[in-house]
Amino acid sequence: MVRSNHLEETDPAVYAAVQDERRRQEESLGLIASENHVSEAVLEAQGSVLTNKYAEGYPGSRYYGGCEHADTVEQLAIDRAKELFDAEHANVQPHSGTQANMGVYFAMLDPGDRILSLDLTHGGHLSHGHDVNFSGQLYDIEQYGVDPDSGYINYESVAEHATEFDPDLVVSGASAYPREFDYERIHEIASDVDAYHLADIAHVTGLIAAGVHTNPISNADFVTASTHKTIRAGRGGLILTSDEFSEQIDKSIFPGSQGGPLMHNIAGKAVGFQEALTPEFTEYAKQVVANAETLATTFSEHGLSLVSGGTDKHYVLADLRDSHPNVTGSDAEEYLQNVGITVNKNTVPGETRSPFTTSGIRVGTPSLTTRGFTQSEMETVGHAIVDVIEHPEDQDVIEDVSSLVDRLCEEYPIYD
Template identity: 45%
Template sequence: MPVTAAAAADARLAAYGPDADALRRQDPRIADVLAGEARRQADGLQLIAAENFVSPAVLAALGSPLANKYAEGYPGARYHGGCEFADAAERLAVERATALFGADHANVQPHSGSQAVLAAYAALLRPGDTVLAMGLQYGGHLTHGAPANFSGRWFDFVPYGVDAESGLVDYDQVRVLAREHRPKAIVCGSISYPRHLDYAAFREIADEVGACLIADAAHPIGLVAGGMAPSPVPYADVVCATTHKVLRGPRGGMLLCGAELAERMDRAVFPFTQGGAQMHTIAAKAVAFGEAATDEYRAYVRRVVANARALAQALAAEGFAVTTGGTDTHLISADATPLGVDGRVVKARLAACGIVLDTCALPYGDGRGIRLGTAAVTTQGMGTAEMARIAALFTAALRADDAEAPRVRSDVRELAEGFPPYRG
C-alpha cells in the first residue's frame, strides 16, 4: 500500500517522541498542526541563525512529568511542596552551567534571553539610568534600547555603532561615548554581528567610566561552550544568554555572574521579574549543558563555524555583499543590493522555495539585509560541500519565475531530505 502524505507526516512527528499516536487520538487538529511543522522542518532548509534542532533527550525532558510541577523559588527554598525532584533538576542544571562556562554562579530560570536581560537590568540599574549599547541599526537587540521595548522606555540608551568601511565595532567610538555620557552600564552583544567581540576592551572602557559591563551573549554562548568563541565570563559583571541557538537546548535563558552578584541576580529573576520556574525546561537545559560538555559537541561547533565561513564565501561568489567580508561565528549577514533586490524580497523568494532565513538592518544603507546561520543544517549533518550547494540554491530561487520555482523547491527538498533532523 502506498504511504499517504498524512501518514508520512505522522511518521515524522513520531520521531519527536513516543506520544504522537496518543495526541492523534486525543486532538487530531493539533496533531495535524504539529505534523505539518515536522514536515516543514524536514522538507526545507532552516537557516534562521537563532534556531537549531534539539536532541531527542532534550525533547524527552521537555515532555517529562516536571511539566506538571509548580516550583516558585529556588532549590531548598520553594513556595510549594513536593519539589525534591524539581530541586534536583535545577541543582544539576546550575552545576553543569557553572562548570561549562567557568562561572561562579548561574541562574537557569529565565524563560527567555529577553527575560535574562530584564533581570540583569533590574539587578544593576534604576529607571532613568544611562546605558551604552549597540544601536539597533547596527545589530543591537530590542532589549538594547528599542523604543517599543521596556529597555527603551525605562532607560536612557546611547547607541554605539560599527565602522562604515570594515563593519567592525568601533571601540574608539565606544570609549568616546562612554566618556561623554558616563553610563551606568555598557552592553556588549548583537543579533547580527558576525565577528567576535573584544570583551577585554569593553571591560577596560567600562572600568574607566565606572560602568557595569553586561554581556548579551545570546548568539555566541554555544560557540563559547564549544571553544570556538572567546568567553565573556571573565570580563562581564553579568552574562545574559539563551539556551537554544547553537547551544542546542530548549528555548530559554540564563544568567552567569560572580559570587558577589549571585543573590542580586537571583532576586531579580524571582520574585522581581518572574514567578514559577518552568521545571521541564530547566531539566531540558540540564540535558543540553551535559551534551555541550562533550567532545562530540565541540566537534559539532567546529563544523558550525567551518560551514558558516564556507557559506559566506559561497554567497560572496554568488554576488552577495557579505557584512565584514565573512564571519567568525555561526552567523552571516549580507546585503543583496548588488543583486538588485532588497532583503525582504530575498526572504520571500527563498521561503517560497523552502529556504527559511531572516532579514536584518544594514548598518549603512537603505533597505534590509539578510541574516542566516548554520547551526541547524550542521546538526542535520551537512558540511562545506552542502554550503556551496545552498548558495547556488539561493541564486536559483532569486532568479526563478513562477514556472521555475517548483523545480527549485524540489531541489531544496531533495537536499533537506538527505539530512533528516531526526532519524529512525
C-alpha cells in the same frame, strides 16, 4: 512522556498543526540563525511531567512542597552551566534571553539609568534599548554602531561615546553582528566610566561552551544567554555572574520579575548542557563556524556584499543593496521560502528601509549543521540561494532548487 497518539485523540487540530510543523522542518532547509534542532532527549525532557510542577524559589529553598526532584534537575542545570562557562554562579530560570537581560537590568539599575549598547540596525537586539521594548522605555539609552566602511565596531569610538554619555551599564553582544566582540576592550571601556559590563552571548552560547569563540566570563560583570540557538538545549535564558552579584541576580529573577520557573524547560536545559559537555559537541560547534565561513565565501564569489566582509560566527549578513538593489530582504525571504529554504530578512548598517522590508538577509548554519551538513553541502546551498535571488521568476531555476532541497532533506533527516 505524553505520546502523540494521546494528543491526536484529545485535540486533532493541535495534533495536525504539530505534525505539519514537523514535516515543514523535515522537508525544508532551515537557515535562521537563532533556530536549531534539539535532540530527542531534550524533546523528551521538555515534554515530561515536570511541566506539572510549581517550584517557586531555588533548589533547597522552595515555596512549595514536593520539589525534591525539581531541585535535582535544576541543580544539574546550574552545575553544568557553571562548568561549561567557568562561572561562579548560574541562574537557569529566565524564560528567554530577553528576560535574562531584564533580570540584570532590574538587579543593578534604577529606572532612568543609562545604558550604552549596539544599535539595532547595526546588529544589536531589542532588549538592548529599543524604544518599543521595556529596556528603551525604562532606561536612558544611547547606542554605538559599526564603522560604515569596514562593518566592524570601532572601539576607540565606543570609548569616546562612553566618556561623553557616562553610562551605568555597557552592553556587548548582538543578534546580527557577524564578528567576535572584543570583550576585554569593552570591559575596560565600562570600567573607565565606572559602569557595569553585560555581555549578551545569546547567539554564540554554544560556540563559547565549545571553546571555539571567546568566553567573556572573566571580562564581564554579567553574561546573559539564550539556551536554544547554537547550544541546542531547552528554550529559555541563562544568567552567569560572580558570587559577588549572585544574590541580587537571583532576587531579580524570583521574586522580582518571574514567578514559578518552567521546570520542563529547565530539564531541557540540563540535558542540552550535558550534551554540550561532550567532545562531539565541540566538533559540531567547529563545523557550524566552518559552514558559515563556506557560506560567506560562496556568497562573496557571487558578488553578494557581506557586512564586515565575512563572519567569525554561525551566520552571515548579506547586504543586497549593491548587488541586487531592487531586491529587498523581504523579497529574498519570500523567494527562498517558495523553494523550501528558510532565512530571515534583516536590517543592515545604514538601513533606510522598514524593518518589515529591510535591505539584507541573515543566513545561519546551526540547524543544517545539526542535520549533518559540511562545507560541501553548504557550498551547494549557497549557490542555490544566490540562484533563486538572481532568478526568482525562472521556473527552471525554481524547479531545480526545489528538487535539490527535497534531495538534501531526504539525505539528511532531522529525526529518524
